[in-house]
Amino acid sequence: xxxxxxxxxxxxxxxxxxxxxxxxxxxxxxxxxxxxxxxxxxxxxxxxxxxxxxxxxxxxxxxxxxxxxxxxxx
Amino acid sequence: xxxxxxxxxxxxxxxxxxxxxxxxxxxxxxxxxxxxxxxxxxxxxxxxxxxxxxxxxxxxxxxxxxxxxxxxxxxxxxxxxxxxxxxxxxxxxxxxxxxxxxxxxxxxxxxxxxxxxxxxxxxxxxxxxxxxxxxxxxxxxxxxxxxxxxxxxxxxxxxxxxxxxxxxxxxxxxxxxxxxxxxxxxxxxxxxxxxxxxxxxxxxxxxxxxxxxxxxxxxxxxxxxxxxxxxxxxxxxxxxxxxxxxxxxxxxxxxxxxxxxxxxxxxxxxxxxxxxxxxxxxxxxxxxxxxxxxxxxxxxxxxxxxxxxxxxxxxxxxxxxxxxxxxxxxxxxxxxxxxxxxxxxxxxxxxxxxxxxxxxxxxxxxxxxxxxxxxxxxxxxxxxxxxxxxxxxxxxxxxxxxxxxxxxxxxxxxxxxxxxxxxxxxxxxxxxxxxxxxxxxxxxxxxxxxxxxxxxxxxxxxxxxxxxxxxxxxxxxxxxxxxxxxxxxxxxxxxxxxxxxxxxxxxxxxxxxxxxxxxxxxxxxxxxxxxxxxxxxxxxxxxxxxxxxxxxxxxxxxxxxxxxxxxxxxxxxxxxxxxxxxxxxxxxxxxxxxxxxxxxxxxxxxxxxxxxxxxxxxxxxxxxxxxxxxxxxxxxxxxxxxxxxxxxxxxxxxxxxxxxxxxxxxxxx
Numbered sequence: 001x002x003x004x005x006x007x008x009x010x011x012x013x014x015x016x017x018x019x020x021x022x023x024x025x026x027x028x029x030x031x032x033x034x035x036x037x038x039x040x041x042x043x044x045x046x047x048x049x050x051x052x053x054x055x056x057x058x059x060x061x062x063x064x065x066x067x068x069x070x071x072x073x074x
Numbered sequence: 075x076x077x078x079x080x081x082x083x084x085x086x087x088x089x090x091x092x093x094x095x096x097x098x099x100x101x102x103x104x105x106x107x108x109x110x111x112x113x114x115x116x117x118x119x120x121x122x123x124x125x126x127x128x129x130x131x132x133x134x135x136x137x138x139x140x141x142x143x144x145x146x147x148x149x150x151x152x153x154x155x156x157x158x159x160x161x162x163x164x165x166x167x168x169x170x171x172x173x174x175x176x177x178x179x180x181x182x183x184x185x186x187x188x189x190x191x192x193x194x195x196x197x198x199x200x201x202x203x204x205x206x207x208x209x210x211x212x213x214x215x216x217x218x219x220x221x222x223x224x225x226x227x228x229x230x231x232x233x234x235x236x237x238x239x240x241x242x243x244x245x246x247x248x249x250x251x252x253x254x255x256x257x258x259x260x261x262x263x264x265x266x267x268x269x270x271x272x273x274x275x276x277x278x279x280x281x282x283x284x285x286x287x288x289x290x291x292x293x294x295x296x297x298x299x300x301x302x303x304x305x306x307x308x309x310x311x312x313x314x315x316x317x318x319x320x321x322x323x324x325x326x327x328x329x330x331x332x333x334x335x336x337x338x339x340x341x342x343x344x345x346x347x348x349x350x351x352x353x354x355x356x357x358x359x360x361x362x363x364x365x366x367x368x369x370x371x372x373x374x375x376x377x378x379x380x381x382x383x384x385x386x387x388x389x390x391x392x393x394x395x396x397x398x399x400x401x402x403x404x405x406x407x408x409x410x411x412x413x414x415x416x417x418x419x420x421x422x423x424x425x426x427x428x429x430x431x432x433x434x435x436x437x438x439x440x441x442x443x444x445x446x447x448x449x450x451x452x453x454x455x456x457x458x459x460x461x462x463x464x465x466x467x468x469x470x471x472x473x474x475x476x477x478x479x480x481x482x483x484x485x486x487x488x489x490x491x492x493x494x495x496x497x498x499x500x501x502x503x504x505x506x507x508x509x510x511x512x513x514x515x516x517x518x519x520x521x522x523x524x525x526x527x528x529x530x531x532x533x534x535x536x537x538x539x540x541x542x543x544x545x546x547x548x549x550x551x552x553x554x555x556x557x558x559x560x561x562x563x564x565x566x567x568x569x570x571x572x573x574x575x576x577x578x579x580x581x582x583x584x585x586x587x588x589x590x591x592x593x594x595x596x597x598x599x600x601x602x603x604x605x606x607x608x609x610x611x612x613x614x615x616x617x618x619x620x621x622x623x624x625x626x627x628x629x630x631x632x633x634x635x636x637x638x639x640x641x642x643x644x645x646x647x648x649x650x651x652x653x654x655x656x657x658x659x660x661x662x663x664x665x666x667x668x669x670x671x672x673x674x675x676x677x678x679x680x681x682x683x684x685x686x687x688x689x690x691x692x693x694x695x696x697x698x699x700x701x702x703x704x705x706x707x708x709x710x711x712x713x714x715x716x717x718x719x720x721x722x723x724x725x726x727x728x729x730x731x732x733x734x735x736x737x738x739x740x741x742x743x
Contacts, residue, residue, distance in 0.1 A: 018286075021282070021283050021286065023157060023532065024532035024534075025286065026155065026283070026285050026286055026289060027152075027153075027157060027454075027532055027534050028532075028534065029286055029289035029290060029293075030152060030153045030155070030195060030289050031152065031192065031534055031536075032191060032192045032195070032293060034289065034290050034293040034294075035290065036297075037293075042319070042320075042323075043319075043320065043323050043324070044325070045323070045325075045328075045417055045418050045420060045421055046325045046326075046328065046329045046418060046421070047421035047422065048421070049420070049421045049424075050417060050420050050421070050430070050533060050535075052319075052323055052417065052537060056189070056191040056192050057188070057189055057190075057191065057222075058188075058189045058192060058536065058537075058538075058539070059319070059536070059537035059538075059539070060534070060535070060536055060537065061413075061416075061417045061420075061533075061534075061535040061536075061537055062533065062534055062535075063420070063424075063532075063533045066532060066533065066534070
């Protein structure tokens with residue numbers, strides 16, 4: 001299993017799970033990063049963090065340490 | 075069917091059927107909620123608080139047929155499991171837990187048709203409140219142009235509530251919405267669809283926390299719905315928005331565009347505003363002249379001219395700058411750039427313990443810390459929000475600018491730096507802004523690693539799709555900012571001006587025979603003996619290490635309630651009568667007076683370059699603004715944080731001014 005933070009720009013995959021049980025994990029789920037959803041890494045900010053994602057037809061930005069909680073399919 | 079926005083005679087004719095209805099507008103951020111609000115109710119009749127990028131709930135009212143409909147515009151929310159103060163306000167209003175706001179009879183959930191899936195999450199939560207729910211699909215035109223089709227009948231069936239199509243800027247569907255709202259009063263309470271309750275029922279057995287399990291269950295339900303109601307007419311290809319995005323969030327181009335955008339906003343705040351400021355300055359001067367000609371000489375005339383007109387006039391001069399800043403912020407927010415700015419700046423701000431979301435509050439603070447601190451509400455996280463609020467007043471606001479400009483033009487030699495076209499006063503001016511930024515970074519860095527230390531905080535930011543800003547919304551933002559600023563000028567600053575005038579005018583000196591009370595010497599002596607002068611001389615030992623005489627100390631003390639009064643106070647103190655900062659001749663005169671000022675009883679000049687720099691640094695860092703402290707108190711719901719802000723900023727200001735003066739003197743500037 002790998003995390004979303006390890007993906008290169010332009011790659012598309014599926015969310016498998018969100019690790020952690022705190023508010024950050026809940027907010028990621030509430031923004032639609034639920035198991036099974038398709039997600040694409042669109043770009044990263046100038047200093048490499050945060051990352052820009054596309055999912056459910058919209059753009060979302062999260063930090064790398066949050067992306068590390070998103071377990072994705074290989 | 076008629077749609078009457080204002081009071082109309084038809085209302086009296088059918089008064090017996092008149093009905094009052096309270097409706098809440100709920101929705102994700104960036105769904106066009108504000109546009110819908112203006113289309114329904116026009117300008118809000120009451121805004122619960124100051125403007126910022128976010129406002130506390132807005133209240134408005136409109137009439138449809140004989141009925142009065144009260145509208146509450148709630149702050150944008152992604153979820154009703156509140157994680158930010160904004161979301162908490164929304165939740166409290168919906169449950170009738172906010173004093174002064176009645177519980178809504180009906181909830182309109184504004185849903186962005188281009189982003190149905192995530193928007194339905196909030197709908198799934200709103201259905202559980204028990205009040206009738208109405209889904210307003212906005213941005214339908216944009217969705218259709220993208221080839222996204224929504225089967226509204228099916229969606230309505232799934233949700234168990236009406237789904238209306240709206241294009242708010244063109245007022246399409248507005249009448250229908252109003253009509254449906256009236257009908258909603260006959261509905262029984264809203265029930266949660268069976269398909270959703272059955273999914274939620276299994277959540278308590280899950281090995282995840284219930285809230286997480288419910289979030290997954292809700293999206294499972296949403297995916298089931300969207301599979302049936304969404305269809306695409308064209309192959310989804312890269313849209314224009316994607317192309318814009320790939321440039322504007324690009325590592326290199328994005329940064330360049332960002333820097334240019336911010337630079338042009340800043341330049342325009344200073345240059346675009348100046349003709350308007352001259353105009354206001356002319357008006358203030360005219361008012362003073364008028365008062366002088368129609369009022370008899372004496373204490374009352376002095377109160378009106380020196381106290382009220384000079385004090386308030388010196389403040390409303392900043393109105394154009396505030397309006398221009400908010401114009402840009404509203405346009406950038408409307409088209410979706412503000413979120414990109416937060417995205418681009420996040421890493422940098424995280425380095426000093428803040429977050430990308432602090433960027434907008436901090437940027438706004440360059441015009442005025444009050445809207446900046448209000449804008450910090452968009453930061454969900456309490457720690458990041460407090461830190462942002464604490465350092466926001468260190469950004470050099472527009473009220474500091476006249477002080478910088480006056481002292482730079484009076485005491486910084488107007489020479490080129492090296493062989494370049496850059497002039498030294500411009501460098502000093504820029505350094506004052508830099509001093510504020512660097513100290514803010516330092517303070518945030520230290521606080522985030524000491525008293526605010528904690529686990530890493532979430533940063534979840536939607537990058538809304540690119541779209542044209544709505545003129546009505548932009549106009550409303552600027553109007554809001556201007557009105558609240560003027561309200562402030564009309565109350566607090568007016569009061570402070572009168573108090574400073576009184577302290578500087580009493581006790582009145584006893585005049586010897588043959589002395590002209592209007593003479594400059596006599597006015598200076600009167601000030602020296604006044605309460606203000608006594609206070610100034612009392613604190614002289616404290617300000618002497620900064621290179622200041624008692625008069626500067628006096629001006630600094632008098633500006634603690636509002637720093638913008640300082641030029642007026644300096645004018646009075648240095649025997650000038652009041653000086654209008656926008657008036658070139660007046661400023662010129664003040665400059666000559668300051669240059670000529672000497673220490674009491676000596677020929678030694680008061681103002682040297684190190685003294686001017688020390689005053690500027692003091693003003694750059696000091697918390698000389700009662701309104702800001704009041705707002706910090708309101709926003710943090712405590713008196714502790716405004717006291718902390720006041721104490722640390724005043725201490726830093728003194729230390730900064732001390733070092734600048736001592737080092738400058740030692741280097742022989």
